[in-house]
Amino acid sequence: MSALQVSVWRGGADGALRCYEVPRYPSQTVLDVVTHIQRKLDPTLAYRYACRVGMCGSCAMTVNGAPRWTCRTHVDKVAADGRLELRPLRNLPVIRDLVTDMRTFFDKWERAGGHFEGASTKADDFARVRPDSPARQAADAGIECIGCGVCYAACDVVSWNPDYLGPAALNRAWTLVSDVRDAKAVARLRAVAGDAGCHACHTHMSCTERCPKHISPTASIAGLKRAVTKAALERKL
Amino acid sequence: MSVRSDTRLWIAQRASAAVLALCVAVHLVTIVYAVRGGLSAAEIYGRTRGNVGWLAFYMAFVLAVAVHAPIGLRAVLTEWLGWRGRSREWFVLAFGLLLAWMGMRAVLAVFR
Numbered sequence: 001m002s003a004l005q006v007s008v009w010r011g012g013a014d015g016a017l018r019c020y021e022v023p024r025y026p027s028q029t030v031l032d033v034v035t036h037i038q039r040k041l042d043p044t045l046a047y048r049y050a051c052r053v054g055m056c057g058s059c060a061m062t063v064n065g066a067p068r069w070t071c072r073t074h075v076d077k078v079a080a081d082g083r084l085e086l087r088p089l090r091n092l093p094v095i096r097d098l099v100t101d102m103r104t105f106f107d108k109w110e111r112a113g114g115h116f117e118g119a120s121t122k123a124d125d126f127a128r129v130r131p132d133s134p135a136r137q138a139a140d141a142g143i144e145c146i147g148c149g150v151c152y153a154a155c156d157v158v159s160w161n162p163d164y165l166g167p168a169a170l171n172r173a174w175t176l177v178s179d180v181r182d183a184k185a186v187a188r189l190r191a192v193a194g195d196a197g198c199h200a201c202h203t204h205m206s207c208t209e210r211c212p213k214h215i216s217p218t219a220s221i222a223g224l225k226r227a228v229t230k231a232a233l234e235r236k237l
Numbered sequence: 238m239s240v241r242s243d244t245r246l247w248i249a250q251r252a253s254a255a256v257l258a259l260c261v262a263v264h265l266v267t268i269v270y271a272v273r274g275g276l277s278a279a280e281i282y283g284r285t286r287g288n289v290g291w292l293a294f295y296m297a298f299v300l301a302v303a304v305h306a307p308i309g310l311r312a313v314l315t316e317w318l319g320w321r322g323r324s325r326e327w328f329v330l331a332f333g334l335l336l337a338w339m340g341m342r343a344v345l346a347v348f349r
Contacts, residue, residue: 157316162320193240194243195315225247
């Protein structure tokens with residue numbers, strides 16, 4: 001098969017693209033291409049991956065201008081003309097080459113109250129939650145997030161307003177707000193409301209467009225807006 | 238600003254948008270209706286002068302604009318210019334009051 005012309009970001013924030021020629025194989029993924037470069041052409045290339053099967057959320061990069069999970073992105077799908085341009089994810093500081101510092105991203109999950117807090121103890125009986133109840137269905141719609149950062153990189157509001165919690169953290173908060181066992185409801189709504197929270201979302205839907213797990217953070221954020229409005233009108237906020 | 242104030246501003250902007258959706262529709266239909274036989278100042282005055290219904294409608298329209306636009310401008314100033322803090326709040330408040338004053342002046346001018 002013919003060769004791929006691959007431009008890869010090298011260096012930190014002030015780095016530059018460097019070109020490599022990579023042989024093309026059937027069913028080749030973008031992560032395969034990066035791995036080939038590091039193992040055969042340039043061992044100094046830094047990138048991040050773990051599971052290679054779309055579970056861990058480590059390998060996201062900007063591929064031909066769009067954020068994608070590279071382990072499940074086939075070259076055929078994104079490089080019809082035989083060219084690939086690989087850059088680190090947008091909206092995150094670059095450590096080196098294709099590796100970003102994701103601390104801000106995960107700190108925002110914390111700020112959004114992204115961990116479950118139940119009210120029951122191990123002495124209590126199991127909570128019985130009907131899978132077909134509207135609240136559980138709302139939580140289930142967002143629960144499969146793998147924390148890859150693709151939505152965060154796709155979001156223009158994050159680039160304009162660095163304090164904005166971003167789609168992933170807000171989606172996580174919505175799954176907990178929708179969880180009937182969760183006991184932190186109002187505190188969590190307080191954490192996600194306001195100019196740095198759900199109210200900053202412009203509903204551009206870039207996150208929904210790009211999410212590799214086909215989650216709609218936009219719908220989750222809309223749910224948060226409704227929940228926050230209800231709490232505000234009931235003077236609970 | 239506090240989270241509660243941010244939320245109130247958001248609700249005010251959505252509520253004013255709902256009022257504007259209605260007002261803009263009525264306004265556009267009125268424009269199409271008003272120009273059907275040519276537009277004249279006399280015709281406009283004939284419709285609005287002394288008419289409390291139109292006065293109330295356009296006052297509601299102006300107030301909705303004066304609430305809606307400054308809140309939107311506030312977000313634009315933050316996202317495009319990075320302008321935050323108290324000075325931004327005073328600026329958008331002044332902008333809202335300016336819109337309300339100019340709008341009310343125009344409404345009263347065609348009512349009296």
